[in-house]
Amino acid sequence: MQQELLVTFAIVWLGLSVGSYMLFQRGSDVERKRRLWPVYTIFSNVVIGAVIVYAQPPMQMMLGLLAFMVPLTWLTIRATKFCTACGRATRVPFFMKPAEKCSHCQKPLSD
């Protein structure tokens, strides 16, 4: 992999991390968080996918990894709920069923 590409991905990744904190950890606009969360998750997984493609692993491994990322992306989106009462995110490990109450204020999660 070319070094400039690696640096570019590092910067994009840093931007995504900061963006995630600004968008999802702060503020109380739950509707906006819910709207942006799938967009953000898909975009960050596309970035990971691009890194995999650029790293040029053996074709079978690359296809396997990319195929694995699609359900993982969907499960990641599903595993995070935003609380209407306090606006904070409740995350569960992606292989568990989505949380039913807020991990911060214990109110039931409607969506």
Ligand SMILES: [Zn+2]
């Ligand atoms: Zn809450």
